[in-house]
Amino acid sequence: MTSLIVGASAGLGRALAESLARRGQDLILCSSAMEDLDPLAQDLKLRFGVAVACVELDLNKLDSRSLADTAMHSKSIDRVFVVAGSSTHQDAGPVSDDQATQLIRVNYEGAVRIINFVLPNLLEHQAAQIVIISTVAANRPRGRNTVYASSKHALEFYVKGLRHRFADTGLSIKIMRVGYLDTNMGFGEKRPLPKLKPDHAAELILKSCAQPGLVAYIPGWWRPLMIVHRLLPWFIYKRINF
Ligand SMILES: NC(=O)c1ccc[n+]([C@@H]2O[C@H](COP(=O)([O-])OP(=O)(O)OC[C@H]3O[C@@H](n4cnc5c(N)ncnc54)[C@H](OP(=O)(O)O)[C@@H]3O)[C@@H](O)[C@H]2O)c1
Numbered sequence: 001m002t003s004l005i006v007g008a009s010a011g012l013g014r015a016l017a018e019s020l021a022r023r024g025q026d027l028i029l030c031s032s033a034m035e036d037l038d039p040l041a042q043d044l045k046l047r048f049g050v051a052v053a054c055v056e057l058d059l060n061k062l063d064s065r066s067l068a069d070t071a072m073h074s075k076s077i078d079r080v081f082v083v084a085g086s087s088t089h090q091d092a093g094p095v096s097d098d099q100a101t102q103l104i105r106v107n108y109e110g111a112v113r114i115i116n117f118v119l120p121n122l123l124e125h126q127a128a129q130i131v132i133i134s135t136v137a138a139n140r141p142r143g144r145n146t147v148y149a150s151s152k153h154a155l156e157f158y159v160k161g162l163r164h165r166f167a168d169t170g171l172s173i174k175i176m177r178v179g180y181l182d183t184n185m186g187f188g189e190k191r192p193l194p195k196l197k198p199d200h201a202a203e204l205i206l207k208s209c210a211q212p213g214l215v216a217y218i219p220g221w222w223r224p225l226m227i228v229h230r231l232l233p234w235f236i237y238k239r240i241n242f
Helices: 013-023 034-048 064-074 097-121 146-165 197-209 222-229
Strands: 002-005 027-032 052-058 078-084 130-135 171-178 215-218
Touching: 002 013, 002 064, 002 097, 013 034, 013 197, 027 034, 027 064, 027 197, 027 215, 034 052, 052 064, 052 078, 052 171, 064 097, 064 171, 078 097, 097 130, 097 146, 171 197, 197 215
Parallel strands: 002 027, 002 078, 027 052, 078 130, 130 171, 171 215
Antiparallel strands: none
């Protein structure tokens, strides 16, 4: 099996790369900074004896060269993890035009373009999988992260469309709604609930990939919380600030 990880240089993507390599899977690692990917690739090759290729790819500035570099490897890819994400404190709005553009490109537009680009090759495999890393913030709109959460929600909508379109093929779609993580994203920010270590989250995600169902919550205890969150009446919900 060969997995493409978009956003593999840090945090959850890096942890997923290690968990997959430990399982003997070959990898194609992408992020916007090659200098972080190369040492990771060398380390994984040495420790786990897997094949690892790296592609420099900036979701904020996707160009034909980075897509062509990805294409060089796309024949072998049978699983895609779209992990890369971007958020900002200013997202309580209104954000600047530059920030809004960057958030939409990284969390939605770039992700859609990469999936769309590798899709024809994925469909040639008998069993292929697309896994997107979404967020519990996509559960119900909140004023704190308007552009980030709506971009993630839009990405969920896109892959749900693919699931419908290719329902009679071997393509499986997984949406991982991840809770708070102990990573660079949100570093130093106080959270009302515990943060999960990225290596633990990676293991939970890989277990969920092997199970039926479209949407998984990581960790699973977020699911009942999110049901309650969705059901809160508006006159209460509008007063909550978290
Ligand atoms: N942290 C949380 O509390 C939390 C909660 C819920 C969901 N999530 C989601 O979980 C995923 C992983 O987040 P994380 O916490 O592991 O974040 P992180 O530690 O900040 O890592 C983000 C990864 O995305 C890559 N990335 C960012 N911008 C990119 C771009 N323009 N082009 C290509 N790659 C880019 C980064 O690589 P480069 O910077 O080297 O390009 C890095 O590998 C994200 O989708 C995030 O939305 C996180």
